[in-house]
Amino acid sequence: MAERRSARPPSMVDVAREAGVAHVTVSRVLNGHPSVRPETRDRVVAAIERLGYRRNDLARSLKSGRSMTIGLVIAGSELFELPRTLLGVEKAAQQAGYWVNMSSWQGGGTDQLAATVDRLTSQAAEGIAIIADRPVVASALERMVARVPMTVVTSGNLMNPAIGSVELDQELGARLATRHLLELGHRDIVHLTGRLTAFDARARVEGWRAKMREAGVSEPEVLEGDFSAASGYRLGREVARRKRRPTAVFAGNDQMAMGVLAAFAEEGVAVPGDVSLVGFDDIMGSEYLVPSLTTVRQDFVALGRTSIDVLVGLMAGARPRHHLIAPTLVVRRSSAPPPR
Structure with a gap:
């Protein structure tokens, strides 16, 4: 008679046993710790794939008291190069070990924007990034009280010293x-x-x-x-x-x-x-x-990436400030010395 499989999903302990390593080694591999030797890392990864192990991030967040989640608010409809900005946001968040929880705010008063931010923080977002259409969002942001670390991608120096901001120069x-x-x-x-x-x-x-x-x-x-x-x-x-x-x-x-x-x-x-x-x-x-x-x-990818880098810094205790990203000139054939 075939051995009955356990209905229990594989755990980190099972991975450690399968790879022949300590439980703490599996944890270090999952978190990208540099102290694990390459051959050991390969053995752990192979064991994860064989067992079909999936990390339980909810249990991990309950244990640590951290959600590892960033809230992202898309504020306004006239947002130029939004896909490239979002690509930068996603890459930076991923590299910092955070998930992104996205919401949208399409105008209204400060109360409505605050409610959107509160909805994300109630879902355990540790910080909020806002990609803002300035005419829609500027006055609302300037009056907002930052309940969690917050950074804004916008045009113009935001007059709110409690919020970090990032813009292209x-x-x-x-x-x-x-x-x-x-x-x-x-x-x-x-x-x-x-x-x-x-x-x-x-x-x-x-x-x-x-x-x-x-x-x-x-x-x-x-x-x-x-x-x-x-x-x-x-x-x-x-x-x-x-x-x-x-x-x-x-x-x-x-x-x-x-x-x-x-x-x-x-x-x-x-x-x-x-x-x-x-x-x-x-x-x-x-x-x-x-x-x-x-x-x-x-560079809109850099714009999105910097907004998350700044937010992660704020969550670590840095002071909010205004960040400018320098553009570059691309010389092609439409410009030449004036005619003589």
């Missing part, structure tokens, strides 16, 4: 784009902005304007759009039809730059032969535009 990105054009020899550089009610648009204007002033160019020209390709096309046609065109255009983002390219092509303005063009964001496909687009690259 928009002003530096604009400085990089403008410096590139200045170093090529351009002095007449028009900036096509997004809607100036948006923090990102205002920060990019400030970076561009500061760099132009450093070069001795006073009162540089700003034309306001709304970050759409349509507004780039409209403003691009306006620039192309001038009797005296600028030698370079710094577009508020790559979508606007795409509209400018279409307008210039229709008006017979060569890029970069007649006018150089620089965008912002390095969106997917910008290298395949004709000509390929010089632009400012923002």
